[in-house]
Structures are given as structure tokens and as C-alpha cells.
Amino acid sequence: MLTPRQHITDELAAGFEQIRAGLEIPDTFSPEALALAERRAAGGVEQFLDQLDADGTRRFTDRREIELTSIDPDGSMDLDQAFAIERSGGNGGDGAGAGAPDGYLLHYAIADVGSWVQPGDAIDVEARRRGMTVYAPDRRIPLHPPILSEGAASLLAGQDRPAVLWSVGLTATGEIDTIAVERAVVRNRRALTYQGVQAALDSGTDDDQFLLLRELGSLLIAAETRRGGISLELPEQTVVQVDGHYEVRYDAAYEVESFNAQLSLTCGMAAARLMIDNGVGILRTLPPAGPGVFDALRVSATSLGVAWPADMGYPEWLRTLDATTPEGAALMNLAARTLRGSGYLAFDGNLPEGHEHAAIAAPYAHVTAPLRRLVDRFANECVLAAVAKQRPAAWALDALETLPAIMAKTGAAASQVDRAAVDLSEAAALLHLVGHEFDATVTASGKGTATLLLRDPAVIERIAADLAIGTTVRVRLVSASLDGPSVSFELV
Structure with missing residues (x-):
């Protein structure tokens, strides 16, 4: 006989399926896509090592000497990114003091999905239909067949993989100085979790990469604040499986997640800079909020007794709020109204108005999650073309004008799946109360x-x-x- 909890769990599982079906989320891949993915995966990394570009040079450099690390949520198999951070200089320039770094060199490897998927093939057709990976409490519905996204194309630990490798030089204050991008074969040395890395940092680890991540991440956050960028740490509901049943929780954000996110944001800003300089690409945009929104926030802060000094800018003040207090939670909820209207902007030629991302306070592009987000594959092709001082391939150019609509439609569906799953799980959690x-x-x-x-x-x-x-x-x-x-x- 099923227990009451098991009955509810079964009802939730059926409900999650109904949510996806109602929103027409693709449940399976075509046989053609699965068969093609299997053939491509069977070729392994060796198929890339000797590939030549049109000019006869090797398409991929061998950068397996870089000791990369990835940090992801527990259980992740679709690993898009891995990093390695080095110090550069060390003479304490800019009055930083003896022994302080002149700056940093960030190596950031991104899974090279463009080398596994060819324009117009069965995998590409499926990916354009899906737009992005959809995460639900009971399962994830991947953008690409799992044999690629969680296997051959994923930057799994100890495996050689084709990647788009960024090498970004940063100043001692976290500003982008130099940018280099290349296709390379890399090897992720270790795949870690946010919880594990945070615990190591909290316990006083001497791991060089963990300490550099915290050091550089903190500098990048400070640079973001100086630019006028903002980050909101709102309580975010998530539905998780615990001992065979579902629970609704507030997702606990680890400090190391913010540091890791800053590495991704850095590459996104560097990508936007390269595409803008080359006159063609696709950007992630967010319009600035009107002044009335900030005036209302000041009034609300005053009414709640939360100080906002006249000489303190909005980004700096926002970081003083504590979402665990009633006042902080309310003000951060109101602050979320400044982050409405995000989208994608494709351009070829003159850069249109409204091309910046207000929360980042700079032009920005999505390039770091191609296993899970369609637009990143095409943006990376635009970046590589920019580095080569060429126009992107015709197939990439043809796709640019269609991508904003695809991403808007599939992104809305993914958000609806998430919201509906939380609503259903909330009701289940409250049934006995x-x-x-x-x-x-x-x-x-x-x-x-x-x-x-x-x-x-x-x-x-x-x-x-x-x-x-x-x-x-x-x-x-x-x-x-x-x-x-x-x-x-x-x-x-």
C-alpha cells in the first residue's frame, strides 16, 4: 500500500509531466538526431586533433597543459565551463604595495558545441526547436542529446575535449585588459561542486585556484559596482527530491557562486567587445529602469527605516540589503523591477541603440553555456570570426536574425515550467497544514x-x-x- 507521501509524490510526478506537455516542451529527440549524436560521440576527441582550417593551419591548438577546474551544482553532468587563474606581474604597480599582483590571466574553457553540431543537421534542427535546456524537479530536458551534452561534448574531469578557450588579461583592479580566443583541445583536471569549494574556503584551504577565485571574484564584483552594475540575491524557490519525495526550498546561494559567475560575466563582456569591434554579432540586452523606479525605491527605503545615504549609488546600496530581514526582502523584491525587459539584439553593421545590459552596466553577450543555451553556439562563432578579423560564416549570419525570437519563446516556456512546478509543489507542501x-x-x-x-x-x-x-x-x-x-x- 502506498503511503500518503508516496501518493502525493506520484501525483506531483504526473503533474510535472502534464506541465511540460501543456507547454509543448519536447520530450524526446528524433531518431535521426540520436543516431547522429552517437556517431559523432564515437569519434572522440581524436577527430579534432588533426583538423585543418582553410589556410592549412591546425583548427585546434593543444592546450591540455592548462590545469582547469570546473565548479557546478551537485550532480551536474552538462559541464560548459572550466577555468584556471594565474597571477601576472607582481611588482605592486599602481601603488598596490610590495608583492601585490599587476593583474591576472584568466583561462576560461567553454565546451565547443559548434564542433559537434553542423549547420542544418538533425542535432541542429532539434536544438533550434528546443532553444535551451529545461530544468524540472523530476528531470531535465536537454538542448542536445545526452550522449553529447552529458558525455562527449561536456568538460568532464580527466577527459580531453574540444573547447573555445578564452585567455583574458585583467588588471589588478579587475578591468579587462587583453583578450585572446582560440579553438583548443583541453583537459578539465577536476569537476567540483559549489558546496565543496565553499566548504574548503570556509575551512581555510590553501588550494591556489580556490584562493585566486575568491581574490579575483571579489575584485570583479568591486569593478561591477564601480561600473554601476547590480546583482540581486533574492530568495529563490527551488523544488528538490529528498528521499524519494519533493520539497520546496529557498535555494541557498554560496559566495563562491558569485565569484564563479563573475568569470562567466567577464567572458561575456569580452565577447561583446569583440563582436562590436567586428561589426556583427548578437548581444544580451536589458534596458535601464526609468528614474521613477529609483525614486519609489528611495521612498520605500525611508518608510521602512533602511538607510540610503544621498552620496551612495544604487549598486552599492543594493549590496547592503539583507534578504533575510523583512525590510531587505521587500526592498530587494522592489529592486527586481529594475531588471525587466531582457532580450537579445542581433546586429550586422551599425550598432543599434539600446545595446547595453543595464544590470551589468556594459555591453554583454551569452557565450559560456552552449551545452544548455542555443544562442551561445552562434555567438561563439561570431567571436572566433572577430578574432580572425573575418565575417562569421554564412550559416551563422543567417541564424542571427532568428535567434532573438527563438530564445524569447523557449525562455518563456522554460520560465513557465519552473513557475508551474513551484506552484504545484507549494500546494503539495501545504496540503497537511x-x-x-x-x-x-x-x-x-x-x-x-x-x-x-x-x-x-x-x-x-x-x-x-x-x-x-x-x-x-x-x-x-x-x-x-x-x-x-x-x-x-x-x-x-
């Missing part, structure tokens, strides 16, 4: 509706009431049902 009372933080309010954030269970729901943001209220769960799903609270 009807009648119970909870403390909740009001993170948004308006037009007769308020958004409530519960800490335990990890639930974010709305209630029909006008409430002051940043306050803590007591609510009672009136009903919860998997049908819909639906959840209802009332004020106590």
Missing part, C-alpha cells in the same frame, strides 16, 4: 493584493489585502489543493 498559522513577510502590495513570503515552508503566495511592504503579518492557511493548483490564506 490547512488551519495552521504562519508568520509572513509582505514583499509587494498594490491594487488590493499583497505578496507574502513564508520562510518555513518555503512559500510565496498572494493574499487579497492591502498591506504595507516590509511588515510581518500572521496568516492562516484556509485551503490547499493540487487541483489548479490553489492555495488560500487569510489574515489572523
